[in-house]
Amino acid sequence: MNTLASVRRVLIVIPPLVNSESEPTALNIDRPDFESYRLVSPVEPTSVAGDLLQRGFDVELFDLGTYMTGRFEALQACLRNTKPDAVVIVQSILTFATAQDWDGRKVFDIARQEVSGVLTVLTGGQPTNYPGQAVTAGVCDYSIRGEVDFAVGELLIALNERRELNQIDGLAFRDSAGEVHISEKYPSVDIAALPMPAYQLIGHEQKEKYASTLERGKIRYPARNTRYRDIMTSRSCRLRCAFCSVAALRGDAQHYRRKPLERVVAEIESALEDGIGEIHFFDDLFAESEEQIIAFANELVRRNLKFPWFAAQGMPLWPLTQSALAAMKEAGMYRIICPLESGNDRVLKRVIGKAYSTTKHHHDVLEWSHGLGLEIIGMYVLGMPGETRHDIYETMQFAEAHPQVDYSVFSIATPMVGTRLMKQVLKSGQLDDSDKINRVIKRTVALYETDAFSAYELGVIRAFDWDRINFNKPARVTKYAAMVGVSEVELQRLRDHSKQTFYRFFPDYDGPLSFSELYNQPGLFKEAQPVIPKTLY
Ligand code: SF4
Numbered sequence: 001m002n003t004l005a006s007v008r009r010v011l012i013v014i015p016p017l018v019n020s021e022s023e024p025t026a027l028n029i030d031r032p033d034f035e036s037y038r039l040v041s042p043v044e045p046t047s048v049a050g051d052l053l054q055r056g057f058d059v060e061l062f063d064l065g066t067y068m069t070g071r072f073e074a075l076q077a078c079l080r081n082t083k084p085d086a087v088v089i090v091q092s093i094l095t096f097a098t099a100q101d102w103d104g105r106k107v108f109d110i111a112r113q114e115v116s117g118v119l120t121v122l123t124g125g126q127p128t129n130y131p132g133q134a135v136t137a138g139v140c141d142y143s144i145r146g147e148v149d150f151a152v153g154e155l156l157i158a159l160n161e162r163r164e165l166n167q168i169d170g171l172a173f174r175d176s177a178g179e180v181h182i183s184e185k186y187p188s189v190d191i192a193a194l195p196m197p198a199y200q201l202i203g204h205e206q207k208e209k210y211a212s213t214l215e216r217g218k219i220r221y222p223a224r225n226t227r228y229r230d231i232m233t234s235r236s237c238r239l240r241c242a243f244c245s246v247a248a249l250r251g252d253a254q255h256y257r258r259k260p261l262e263r264v265v266a267e268i269e270s271a272l273e274d275g276i277g278e279i280h281f282f283d284d285l286f287a288e289s290e291e292q293i294i295a296f297a298n299e300l301v302r303r304n305l306k307f308p309w310f311a312a313q314g315m316p317l318w319p320l321t322q323s324a325l326a327a328m329k330e331a332g333m334y335r336i337i338c339p340l341e342s343g344n345d346r347v348l349k350r351v352i353g354k355a356y357s358t359t360k361h362h363h364d365v366l367e368w369s370h371g372l373g374l375e376i377i378g379m380y381v382l383g384m385p386g387e388t389r390h391d392i393y394e395t396m397q398f399a400e401a402h403p404q405v406d407y408s409v410f411s412i413a414t415p416m417v418g419t420r421l422m423k424q425v426l427k428s429g430q431l432d433d434s435d436k437i438n439r440v441i442k443r444t445v446a447l448y449e450t451d452a453f454s455a456y457e458l459g460v461i462r463a464f465d466w467d468r469i470n471f472n473k474p475a476r477v478t479k480y481a482a483m484v485g486v487s488e489v490e491l492q493r494l495r496d497h498s499k500q501t502f503y504r505f506f507p508d509y510d511g512p513l514s515f516s517e518l519y520n521q522p523g524l525f526k527e528a529q530p531v532i533p534k535t536l537y
Pocket of ligand 1: 236237238239240241244245246284285316
């Protein structure tokens with residue numbers, strides 16, 4: 001256990017979304033590389049930093065993801081310069097986006113080499129999904145699960161004041177006798193009390209990297225202005241969808257919370273003053289009622305705050321009315337990411353858990369959005385336990401019948417740690433090897449099968465139906481390429497890559513290339529099991 005006398009200087013290290021331990025060039029050489037580099041704004045890291053500043057600590061932020069090459073050498077140099085008393089890894093909690101569980105071993109090893117006796121704290125997905133594991137393994141001195149905005153500061157103050165640590169919710173630590181204690185609770189966070197995110201700690205050079213290391217080829221690409229920032233207006237959700245990790249990541253008792261409107265406006269104004277030209281609202285659930293949406297949109301208009309924006313983790317559809325959509329459009333929203341999920345009401349409500357959603361309303365939302373000239377992304381999920389073959393067919397029919405959607409994403413249901421889906425497939429024995437989840441973190445291949453589908457069938461949908469539905473006209477190709485910041489040549493590479501991915505999983509497949517053809521031939525290639533490489537992302 002670390003025996004440092006007192007902590008004053010803190011270095012917050014932000015892990016990259018992917019490629020954590022290696023240089024970006026070292027992985028997946030056949031992947032179109034414009035898709036491999038991406039950053040999200042340091043939402044939670046700047047929040048933790050803001051709290052630490054208020055508590056009187058000196059704080060620096062270091063984002064590993066902003067380095068395309070030499071990231072660990074750069075970290076080494078940063079550690080030499082700053083000589084922190086504590087190194088804390090803080091990851092933004094992404095409910096939907098791909099983020100690796102990462103124990104930060106390499107960061108902490110380098111930190112200990114450079115700064116003797118440095119105190120090490122891990123937060124993020126790994127200690128949330130596997131509490132205490134990294135402390136037990138000696139990777140770090142402390143780990144905290146869940147929302148750590150205040151918990152990091154509480155820990156450092158408690159250490160400085162030599163107080164008992166047992167009272168800190170979410171903490172795992174080793175006591176002086178060598179025994180590891182793991183809190184069963186999650187920290188609880190009143191988001192109205194959060195400090196302003198400490199973007200003042202991010203230097204000009206780093207800010208330039210946030211504007212240049214963009215999710216090209218992805219639906220969150222900031223198409224109107226590359227100087228964009230993610231801003232969080234709320235946390236958690238009132239629902240508990242089967243595949244969603246929101247409760248596992250934040251804590252089941254952390255109910256839906258919204259920041260006061262004036263506080264959200266203050267963050268927007270601060271971003272605009274900082275030269276930001278586009279904002280992505282980074283919520284698990286952007287709003288739960290029409291009133292909230294209209295109040296938000298009206299406030300932007302009333303204050304004459306003009307900027308392009310969208311809800312980057314998906315817009316909840318059930319609160320939407322035509323008026324709410326029109327108000328958001330008037331207030332600058334230019335894209336709507338629609339979690340349509342399924343073309344079947346039973347699947348929506350009972351299998352997934354979207355209690356307030358119907359396909360009829362989804363159809364209306366698409367019509368209204370199209371009428372308003374919004375860019376529309378449709379998100380579907382396929383392969384839930386309890387979904388029949390016909391349900392999957394209906395989802396594909398729904399997608400085919402809505403060309404208003406500029407781009408449809410067909411995700412294969414992926415059991416994430418702590419979700420109802422994971423519990424279901426483990427209990428039923430459908431997921432034979434839960435370690436697969438650590439190797440395949442993108443929803444590119446079915447990790448289990450049910451009586452309703454085989455893995456190759458979902459693969460056919462993802463690679464071939466996806467291509468046909470999305471890119472069946474040159475105008476659609478042109479529009480989508482512009483929406484996600486790639487050339488049409490680059491988009492073609494992405495399309496080719498998608499098919500290559502299918503054949504990498506199913507090298508011998510030579511069957512039909514559409515689910516509608518496979519629908520009446522269940523089990524045609526029953527023996528075709530995906531070949532999952534040892535390392536893949
Ligand atoms: S609506 Fe469902 S998927 Fe979306 S945040 Fe809530 S629980 Fe998660």
